[in-house]
Amino acid sequence: MRQTMSMAAVIPNCFSLCLALFNSHKLTTLVSTPWKRTCTTHVICHAKKEEKLVVVGGGAAGVYGAIHAKTIARHLNVIIVEKGKPLSKVKISGGGRCNVTNGHCADNLILAENYPRGHKELRGSFFNVHGPEDTMSWFSSHGVELKIEDDGRAFPVSNSSSSVIDCLMSEVNQRGVSMQTKKNVTAVSVLPGGKFLLEIKQLPAGSIEHVEVDYLLIASGSNRQGYELASQLGHSIVEPMPSLFTFKIEDLRLRELSGVTFPKVKVRLKLDSLQKNIPQLTQVGPMLVTHWGLSGPAILRLSAWGARFLFSSGYKGRLVVDFIPDVHVESLKTSLSRHKLQFAKQKVINSCPLEFGITKRFWSYVLERQGLSGDILWASISNNSLMSIGSLLKECAFEITGKGPFKDEFVTAGGVPLSEISLNTMKSKICSNLFFAGEILNVDGVTGGFNFQNAWSGGFIAGTTIGGLALQSQS
Ligand SMILES: Cc1cc2nc3c(=O)[nH]c(=O)nc-3n(C[C@H](O)[C@H](O)[C@H](O)COP(=O)(O)OP(=O)(O)OC[C@H]3O[C@@H](n4cnc5c(N)ncnc54)[C@H](O)[C@@H]3O)c2cc1C
Known part of the structure; x- marks a missing residue:
């Protein structure tokens, strides 16, 4: 800051300050070349270091x-x-x-x-x-x-x-x-x-x-x-x-579910076993099916925690989804058996086990993945098929083939x-x-x-x- 002081009062201090500054190399940046001419104003101006x-x-x-x-x-x-x-x-x-x-x-x-x-x-x-x-x-x-x-x-x-x-x-x-x-x-x-x-x-x-x-x-x-x-x-x-991305999944049947959300799933990432020291990567939360694969908070969190491992594996790996994380696999199988008895005369497609929050669209995906026609009656589903439906709902594997786009946030x-x-x-x-x-x-x-x-x-x-x-x- 410029200050106005009389020349007489200023010059002795000014000179020693100039000298000190000059010696300490700072003067070159504080005072431009004709420093003598402008000595009074400039040096007083910078009597306190301007940083x-x-x-x-x-x-x-x-x-x-x-x-x-x-x-x-x-x-x-x-x-x-x-x-x-x-x-x-x-x-x-x-x-x-x-x-x-x-x-x-x-x-x-x-x-x-x-x-x-x-x-x-x-x-x-x-x-x-x-x-x-x-x-x-x-x-x-x-x-x-x-x-x-x-x-x-x-x-x-x-x-x-x-x-x-x-x-x-x-x-x-x-x-x-x-x-x-x-x-x-x-x-x-x-x-x-x-x-x-x-x-x-x-x-x-x-x-x-x-x-x-x-x-x-x-x-x-x-x-x-x-x-x-x-x-x-x-x-x-x-x-x-990159961190925070969605997963690309090559599954044409899954694409038909595009837009379906699951309020609570448990997702687990399984990567190439050749990589050493891979921690267990698991997240619980909402998941969304998109037209290229899977997204939603649980997936994004998983992508962030798995960012380094996914990068080294070329964004290839296996995602295992538990669609009903709050129910133990054995209780789920028992419930499915009960459902079979209760709805024996109904077509499987028309009576999905609603108590687990399964939507009709997703139920038809599950049946298709199991190779079951939706037109058969519950009574004709074998117990083995019923058990594998239960296993699929608890451990549904998807092959990750790449990193999908995520435009809302990226880090x-x-x-x-x-x-x-x-x-x-x-x-x-x-x-x-x-x-x-x-x-x-x-x-x-x-x-x-x-x-x-x-x-x-x-x-x-x-x-x-x-x-x-x-x-x-x-x-
Ligand atoms: C689409 C999108 C949405 C997001 N939404 C959210 C959100 O809602 N909430 C949230 O928490 N996070 C969000 N993020 C993440 C968040 O934006 C970043 O983490 C945050 O902006 C980082 O701030 P920064 O100042 O460190 O870097 P930046 O915001 O990236 O700023 C760095 C700046 O430095 C400039 N710069 C770089 N190099 C030079 C250089 N050599 N010379 C001069 N200038 C230079 C760049 O031009 C840039 O403007 C989002 C990210 C994206 C991409």
């Missing part, structure tokens, strides 16, 4: 981090460099409604269980510092009321992701964070003295600028370039791969390993004044607002740590 934070990426983590850094250290020059449009994933998230966080996980240990990558590490301080409740109260105190749906997902009351974007962008503007779009950070190195030197390419023209910065927050999501920047600064990268597993950062500051353990937040880390959550929560928590912790350091260096 710069560059945030790579204007997504949820980067924007939230920048806002919080600037909230703590108002003097800090905070610049977000974004190669595309800021908050573009927030815009399309949750089908345009933005599932901001999850409101059903008051216990942080339970919350951490929703992160296939990160569940152990995130049990600690991470969500204690800034968890879902903090996120919800921050948004509500900044004008975005949220509502929690039955399954825990929190959305803006407006049902529009624009509310979230408008709120964040208004904070960016009010706090004086500079948002520089259509610029790509292409390389980074550390200068002697510890500052970062960034190479930034203007898009699409391609002109290049070099910028020196004191603090660097990389919040570039799952972008390949972000991983390269992290590697250039000495970090390793856990191989990135990348892999990135900067959590062992290389300190989660209570988001600071790199490898490079001084370097921070990470959001999806660039080897953290990913299941569906339900958990991925944004990782971005808000990480952004908050990184931003407030950087703000604190900038304040300290002022004093």
Whole structure:
């Protein structure tokens, strides 16, 4: 900040400050070449160190981090460099409604269980510092009321992701964070003295600028370039791969059930036995039949927990579905025998065992899979057939032939390993004044607002740590 003081009062201090700054190399960035001419104003202007934070990426983590850094250290020059449009994933998230966080996980240990990558590490301080409740109260105190749906997902009351974007962008503007779009950070190195030197390419023209910065927050999501920047600064990268996808199943009969939902099934993944140390992957929850295979919360959760194993098996494997998970196989078989006696004179297709929530469409699929005509009477079904119907309902196998699309949410597993950062500051353990937040880390959550929560928590912790350091260096 410029101050007006008389030349006489200023010059002696000014000179020694200039000298000190010059010796410590900082002057080159603070005062442009004709420093003698402008000495009084410029040096007084920078009597307190003017520090710069560059945030790579204007997504949820980067924007939230920048806002919080600037909230703590108002003097800090905070610049977000974004190669595309800021908050573009927030815009399309949750089908345009933005599932901001999850409101059903008051216990942080339970919350951490929703992160296939990160569940152990995130049990600690991470969500204690800034968890879902903090996120919800921050948004509500900044004008975005949220509502929690039955399954825990929190959305803006407006049902529009624009509310979230408008709120964040208004904070960016009010706090004086500079948002520089259509610029790509292409390389980074550390200068002697510890500052970062960034190479930034203007898009699409391609002109290049070099910028020196004191603090660097990389919040570039799952972008390949972000991983390269992290590697250039000495970090390793856990191989990135998709998480949260549906299963492609080649079964023409199943396709006829497209649109049918099962409120509660138990799904189990069985992968190539050649892979070592595959844990038992099981999920319980709703499942949906699509025209390419199987989807729904239980499948998506299974895909997230099995992401690495499925990737290595080329997305081939066997899915075993228990359609009636709350009933033991023997009780089910007994009930089917009872049903046979009770409805002996009815056609099997016309009398499905409704007590298990089986729909007529699915019942006809089961009969077809068993090679039974729906026109026979219950009385003529052999006991063996009845027992195998029971087994099929409890252990119905489907061959997974690939990864299906899932457009509502998609996230990348892999990135900067959590062992290389300190989660209570988001600071790199490898490079001084370097921070990470959001999806660039080897953290990913299941569906339900958990991925944004990782971005808000990480952004908050990184931003407030950087703000604190900038304040300290002022004093
Ligand atoms: C369709 C879809 C829907 C989703 N819905 C939900 C949901 O409802 N709830 C939920 O919790 N999660 C959801 N997710 C996941 C969630 O969007 C991400 O986990 C979250 O956006 C990650 O935030 P981030 O800031 O880490 O990364 P991003 O949001 O990906 O932001 C990173 C930004 O960095 C920029 N960038 C990258 N490299 C550079 C560079 N070198 N120079 C300059 N800029 C760069 C990118 O352009 C990008 O804007 C959804 C994801 C998708 C794809």
